[in-house]
Amino acid sequence: MNAPFSGKLAILGMGYIGLPTAVALATRGIEVIGVDVNRDIVAAVSRGEVPFVEPDLAISVSGAVAMGRLTATTETPEADAYIIAVPTPFNGDHTADLSFVQAAVEQVAPKLRPGNIVVLESTSPPGTTQKLAEWISAQRPDLRMPDDSEPNADIFIAHCPERVLPGRIMIEIITNDRVVGGLTPRCAERAASIYRVFAQGEILLTDAASAEMAKLVENAYRDVNIAFANELSLIAESLHIDIWEVIRLANRHPRVKILSPGPGVGGHCIPVDPWFIVSAAPLLSTLIRTAREVNDRRPHHVAEQVVAKAQRFRSPTIACLGLTFKANVDDIRESPAIEVVGLIAAALPEVDILVCDPYVDHVPAALSGYANVRLENAHAAVERADIVVLLVEHEPFKAMRHTRLGGKVAYDTRGVWR
Template identity: 50%
Template sequence: MKLCICGLGYIGLPTAAMFARNGVSVHGVEINQHAIDTINQGKIHIVEPGLGEVVHKAVSDGLLVAANQPCEADAFIICVPTPFTGDNHEPDLSFVDAATGEIAPFIRKGNTVILESTSPVGTTERVAEILQKNCPDLKIAREDSEYCDVYVAYCPERVLPGKIMSELVDNDRIVGGINQVSARKAADIYGIFVKGELLLTNARTGEMSKLTENAFRDVNIAFANELSLICDRLHIDVWELISLANHHPRVNILNPGPGVGGHCIAVDPWFIVSKTPDLARIIETARKVNDHKPEWVKEQVREAVAGSARKDSLIACLGLAFKPDIDDLRESPAVRIARDLAREFPGRVIAAEPHIAELPAVLSKSGVRLTDIAEALKADVVLLLVDHREFRAIKPEFAPEQTLIDTRGLWKS
């Protein structure tokens, strides 16, 4: 079997590696030339435990190659970004459209096309329509027929960064086909390495299931974040409050933080809102609560700076990733906070992020300076944004003139 995977990022590359580890010949397509060159050297351009060894062996065995163009294959998997644009958070499907158009010339009878990208409801049907337009001599999967030349399905990832290599294998997997035969074909493909249960459904339900899972998390995080704002005003320790409330046998409140980031939870709920804005009221409100939290954090910093004895007080941001113990900065509220503070306090913002070697352009251009943990802890205002293991391993002591703003409750007394 030969597989063509479009997109070799945080999901596409581990997926490609997993198939290759199980004997499948994988042709990966990527627009980033640095990523292509790195992968073809048997190395990885992202940080994910266990991924490097698998990629190295797959490349050495000739089972994984990266290129900038697709090729003929038995199956195609699309793993490209699906961001949103503008203040109205409209889904941007241009990457999905482009990838579908690029593989269309290579589609042959008997192929299976699978969309993995988290997408608004109806996107898999959109993929099928693009394929049909570009492949008029083939019968592309349709909902109203079980006969087709090309099978089309949706199969979202359900993995946690930092544990992707194990969760790709062990987690249950949703497989939504345009028609039933497409779902079965896609399930056969993932069955090559997935040990979890393969749950077959239709494409629309599959798309909505992925969005629902992340919206559920977003709503629960929003409750915790809103609770932290209320507790601050009422002079209550939110961490103690949550700990006490969670002793109730049917209560499990999450911990608040500086906001919500990542390529899923911070984005996916907007896809539900975009389709049903009049109905998705709780989901939209949760998104607004979580998007507002960085503004509250920045206000805490402003108050600390105003109350500092030094007029040129130094601000240190500890952690930039969107969650602990990874290097992924996508949609990270910590990045947004550091950027905005650097613009407001030029030359006075440093950042300690142990999982990156250099700052992204958005921060370096804003004047943020990357430093180590020891220097960051000496700043006048220390802002803990991510509870990395490197931060969890220490219990620093701060001078009376220093201010600690701990958004994760890690170093609270």
């Protein structure tokens, strides 16, 4: 039962997780079909190109396509195993939006044959993998679904959450431990055979709900600790104390490791996943909810500080450096930097706001409605600006304090210009 998977595998969702997973499998001899509803993404992958920036991914995609191991299509094929890696955003009430997962299941279910493996990688609330089995069963009553009372299930269903860091995906997808949770132990074992093809880290087998919860807990842990740093920064600001110095000193304690404050929390995981825990147990998750509220409030505080600084000028120009959710990637999903810019633009409609990011070549859709926001080269923007706001610590921005900020009001939300 410990042999690696061999056969044809389809991955639904060619995004930041689906495509690297496809490459990790294809470059190790597995025939992989990438499926995506976006025809532009399918066309790019079919050409051996990557539709987003991620170190080391482009050469791997090109090689996998050239070897004939990776193809892309908009139609779900018949395969021996399926990995669902589609988005799971949240609704307005912070409950999980599982519509993309359900749509993927509707594509997979008609293709299933006895012996197939279905793995959900999309981050999901506890119980989603069980719900996936119920959706399949509704479409395919001819197939026996796995449960503790069914030793001879036709289909093997499991959850294996991704746990990689943008900018290091191609390293961490290989080296990180993986949690594989099955609806039954046999489901977990069969799903683990897929990850044994490429994973060098330990593969930890468990039940599906525990695997779902573990991923949410990982990101809630980060969120709570970031909220602690952000709340400390508010307190230090009110007391006119340098928070960066306080954290530096406190972190010299051997059992203290305070994270850095910032303009908010972004990306596809940390701003979303803790809400799934809150929605699952709303009366018991007060700390997790409060941390989310602290971090959600942070972009508003940063924008208010910039607007206050702008009152010193008759007609200031503001340069905002950084639009992505973290440094040195092109990912703008849930970016607090974009939210900060939007709040400033709305509060100061007559003020020119120049946004700069070496990884973003267009004004994001969330800012396109503001006539006073314009994309600009960073050096030109800083030269023109009266106020310079550092929102993302991209490498090209770090040295600017020493070369271009003389005489300007600088607001560093990341602590790299101290």
